[in-house]
Amino acid sequence: MSAKDRNAITALWDFFCSLKLTIVTLILLAATSIIGTVIQQGRSPQEYLQEYSESTYRLFDTLGFFDMYHSWWFLALLGIFSINLIACSIKRFPVVWRTVRNPVLIADDSLFRTLSNMEEFLLKAPVAEVQGKLSTYVGQRFAAPVLSEKDGVVHLYAQKGAWARFGVYVTHLSILIIFIGAIVGSLWGYKAYVNIVEGTEATQVYPRGASEPIDLGFAVRCDAFSVSYYEGTGRPKEFKSLLTVKDGSQTIVEQRPVIVNDPLTYKGITFYQSSYGPAGDPTFNFRVKVRATGETVDITARQGERITLPGGGSFRVADFTEQFQNFGAAARLDVTPPAGAPRSFVVLKAFPEFDVQRGGEYIFSLLDYKQRFYTGLQVAKDPGVWIVWLGCALMVIGSMVAFFLSHRRIWIAIRPVGDKTGIKIGGSAHRNQPAFEIFFDEFKKNLKAELKV
Amino acid sequence: MLSSQLSNIVTIGYFISMVLFVVYLSTRSKSMALGGTILAYLGFLLQTVAIGLRWYESYQVLGADGRAPLSNLYESVVFFAWTILLIYIIIDLKYKQRAVGAFVIPFAFLAMAWAQLQLNDAIEPLVPALQSNWLTYHVITCFLGYAAFAVACGVSIMYLIKAGKEEKNASGSPIGGILAVFPSTRILDDLNYKSIMIGFPLLSLGIITGAAWANYAWGTYWSWDPKETWSLIVWFIYAAFLHARFTRGWVGKKAAWLSIIGFAATIFCYLGVNLILSGLHSYGG
Ligand code: HEM
Numbered sequence: 001m002s003a004k005d006r007n008a009i010t011a012l013w014d015f016f017c018s019l020k021l022t023i024v025t026l027i028l029l030a031a032t033s034i035i036g037t038v039i040q041q042g043r044s045p046q047e048y049l050q051e052y053s054e055s056t057y058r059l060f061d062t063l064g065f066f067d068m069y070h071s072w073w074f075l076a077l078l079g080i081f082s083i084n085l086i087a088c089s090i091k092r093f094p095v096v097w098r099t100v101r102n103p104v105l106i107a108d109d110s111l112f113r114t115l116s117n118m119e120e121f122l123l124k125a126p127v128a129e130v131q132g133k134l135s136t137y138v139g140q141r142f143a144a145p146v147l148s149e150k151d152g153v154v155h156l157y158a159q160k161g162a163w164a165r166f167g168v169y170v171t172h173l174s175i176l177i178i179f180i181g182a183i184v185g186s187l188w189g190y191k192a193y194v195n196i197v198e199g200t201e202a203t204q205v206y207p208r209g210a211s212e213p214i215d216l217g218f219a220v221r222c223d224a225f226s227v228s229y230y231e232g233t234g235r236p237k238e239f240k241s242l243l244t245v246k247d248g249s250q251t252i253v254e255q256r257p258v259i260v261n262d263p264l265t266y267k268g269i270t271f272y273q274s275s276y277g278p279a280g281d282p283t284f285n286f287r288v289k290v291r292a293t294g295e296t297v298d299i300t301a302r303q304g305e306r307i308t309l310p311g312g313g314s315f316r317v318a319d320f321t322e323q324f325q326n327f328g329a330a331a332r333l334d335v336t337p338p339a340g341a342p343r344s345f346v347v348l349k350a351f352p353e354f355d356v357q358r359g360g361e362y363i364f365s366l367l368d369y370k371q372r373f374y375t376g377l378q379v380a381k382d383p384g385v386w387i388v389w390l391g392c393a394l395m396v397i398g399s400m401v402a403f404f405l406s407h408r409r410i411w412i413a414i415r416p417v418g419d420k421t422g423i424k425i426g427g428s429a430h431r432n433q434p435a436f437e438i439f440f441d442e443f444k445k446n447l448k449a450e451l452k453v
Numbered sequence: 454m455l456s457s458q459l460s461n462i463v464t465i466g467y468f469i470s471m472v473l474f475v476v477y478l479s480t481r482s483k484s485m486a487l488g489g490t491i492l493a494y495l496g497f498l499l500q501t502v503a504i505g506l507r508w509y510e511s512y513q514v515l516g517a518d519g520r521a522p523l524s525n526l527y528e529s530v531v532f533f534a535w536t537i538l539l540i541y542i543i544i545d546l547k548y549k550q551r552a553v554g555a556f557v558i559p560f561a562f563l564a565m566a567w568a569q570l571q572l573n574d575a576i577e578p579l580v581p582a583l584q585s586n587w588l589t590y591h592v593i594t595c596f597l598g599y600a601a602f603a604v605a606c607g608v609s610i611m612y613l614i615k616a617g618k619e620e621k622n623a624s625g626s627p628i629g630g631i632l633a634v635f636p637s638t639r640i641l642d643d644l645n646y647k648s649i650m651i652g653f654p655l656l657s658l659g660i661i662t663g664a665a666w667a668n669y670a671w672g673t674y675w676s677w678d679p680k681e682t683w684s685l686i687v688w689f690i691y692a693a694f695l696h697a698r699f700t701r702g703w704v705g706k707k708a709a710w711l712s713i714i715g716f717a718a719t720i721f722c723y724l725g726v727n728l729i730l731s732g733l734h735s736y737g738g
Contacts, residue, residue, distance in 0.1 A: 019696050019699055019700045020700055020702075020703075022693075022696050023693045023696050023697055023700060023703060026689045026690070026692050026693040026696070027689070027690070027693050029689050030686045030689035030690050030693070030718075033682050033685060033686050033689070034682075034686065036677060036682060037679035037682045037683060037726070037730055038730070041677065069677045069682075182675075191672065191673060230518070230578045235577070235578065235580070236580065236581060237518075237578065237581065238581055239581055259581065260581040260582055260584070260670060261581070261582070261584055261585040261587075261669065261670045263669070263670075263672065270672050272670065272671055272672050274671070378671055378672050379672070380671075380672030380673065382668075382672070385668060385674065388664075388674060389665070392661040392664070392665075395657055395661075396654060396657060396658055396661065399653065399654045399657060400654055403650045403653075403654065404650075
């Protein structure tokens with residue numbers, strides 16, 4: 001490798017280790033992310049062409065703005081961000097590891113000089129006695145000290161919370177773990193949906209943006225779907241599907257209520273209540289009275305179906321609504337009497353006697369109706385989700401440690417000065433120095449009292 | 454409702470507190486600062502009662518469907534004001550920098566005034582999508598984070614004013630006027646950092662609880678909807694702020710600007726997304 005190559009590699013390495021790159025990348029990620037919140041994502045070309053001119057559409061499409069969070073340049077930005085994170089950690093971690101594993105046990109004068117709260121004093125007592133008292137004191141008030149001797153000087157070293165230095169690395173690692181979880185999920189998981197009509201079952205689901213359905217390997221039946229409302233209002237309170245899961249001949253769960261915010265999981269595949277709608281035409285129960293004879297019949301009819309009536313007439317349900325001008329459920333009927341012109345009118349379920357006043361040959365009462373529903377379920381399989389949660393937990397723990405705990409160290413040097421003993425003491429915290437100084441001042445004060453300085 | 458009347462009193466309390474703090478800046482009268490502080494603390498206590506009472510009232514109005522008062526725009530704005538006071542009081546107890554009140558209490562006052570005057574304070578039952586305990590965890594963590602950022606923003610504005618004046622007065626003549634009671638730029642910078650240090654893990658928790666809830670309710674912990682994306686944008690900005698401290702050329706004024714931009718993005722995430730952009734989080738609108 002030539003010197004030039006080596007320079008280029010060093011330059012590249014320094015580039016990826018730099019915190020300036022981190023800040024720039026973070027700001028770029030923040031700024032570009034705005035695009036996808038202003039331009040709707042993942043719509044059809046037709047929808048975009050309604051909103052944008054042809055040339056704007058083509059420009060945005062080329063730049064990947066319609067699915068920007070999966071565009072090559074956004075992923076590249078995330079890639080640079082990850083490399084930055086990894087390179088920075090590789091560069092710094094060994095230093096921190098050494099600081100924690102092989103602490104500086106002996107503080108020389110140059111180290112003491114860097115400690116802002118260093119203090120020196122003399123004692124009228126022999127070294128051995130002072131050393132004993134100090135060890136006990138430091139052990140009781142701070143942490144058990146390590147003793148070492150060099151050139152006739154006794155050194156004490158004590159530390160607390162050394163592992164707090166790893167908080168930042170745990171935080172950074174957690175981000176990579178979340179990325180890994182997201183990648184696992186997108187490679188081996190899927191998001192799909194399925195609509196199941198009440199009383200029927202599904203064995204396949206339909207992934208978003210793909211045409212081929214996915215086989216579940218088991219069957220999900222919707223036994224019933226219902227909507228309930230808050231009393232006296234049209235405000236929905238609960239959407240509920242009763243689901244039964246059958247795997248081969250075995251029934252796994254039976255009529256399990258699945259509501260919004262309470263999904264059903266089987267074999268790593270989760271079903272979420274998501275939408276609903278009417279399935280096919282409703283069926284109606286009518287009571288029809290022939291005015292002339294007083295004869296009464298009960299009739300079950302599906303919407304659109306033409307039914308013959310006693311006396312030669314016929315009718316069909318032309319239209320239906322659950323809410324007609326605040327009168328509740330109403331059906332529009334087309335009636336062809338035995339003689340005369342066909343008629344069209346509305347009957348209300350809430351007023352069964354009302355049709356008498358119309359004065360027709362037949363008197364209709366809508367007794368009841370039944371509308372079958374389908375339930376719309378979101379279906380998700382995500383084997384990466386637990387990796388993501390692990391990453392999230394590490395991120396919270398790691399950043400708490402990084403922010404609120406610190407590695408605190410105290411050095412003491414004890415040397416004979418004539419028949420007296422000279423003491424030098426200093427300490428430091430790797431962060432939140434002001435709080436440490438308050439502790440350390442108190443510590444020194446009590447220490448001097450103990451030694452009767 | 455009684456809780457609503459209490460909230461009106463709280464709003465007035467925050468207003469007077471704010472005025473006293475501003476008078477303190479110009480007169481340097483210690484008793485003004487003390488009065489502002491006492492009113493802020495009393496307002497906070499009263500607001501705590503008001504929020505608890507609204508919770509109780511929700512059971513009177515809705516019976517068994519009562520719920521914590523954290524579920525519509527009115528309730529969230531009121532809660533936001535409460536969290537701002539909470540974080541402010543923590544910082545005040547610890548650092549006793551009275552001038553900060555003049556730049557933080559206004560946020561709480563504006564929130565309360567907007568809520569009381571403009572927003573619909575009817576107690577209504579929850580739509581199915583919001584019936585989850587995750588709602589409570591998510592809202593509490595997010596808003597505590599937002600509140601810490603509000604405090605940081607107030608402090609950053611002070612920092613920029615003070616640093617700007619100091620640069621002009623480089624000759625060394627002592628700074629008079631309202632700046633006399635400002636803490637030093639070093640302390641302001643530290644307060645800014647401390648607030649964001651509180652806010653950042655809370656915002657992270659807020660995003661995580663939101664993701665956990667989305668995963669539980671819809672099966673996707675992240676779908677890049679505008680609200681989620683904006684919370685991530687906010688998170689990126691404050692992450693940049695945290696790293697700016699270790700980077701030459703990025704400390705001081707630039708960091709203060711990052712903090713202010715971060716709070717502007719926070720407010721957009723909270724209100725702008727609902728009022729301007731569309732998305733899943735429709736409850737604010
Ligand atoms: C959004 C992503 C990131 C988050 C959430 C994050 C989080 C943090 C946190 C919480 C701290 C502690 C800050 C403090 O003590 O005030 C920190 C420090 C640091 N981060 Fe990051 N970080 C991220 C990305 C990165 C990247 C990409 C790098 C790449 C070089 C990096 C390098 C560092 C360094 C060198 C420190 C200082 C460690 C020290 O000496 O205390 N960070 N980060």
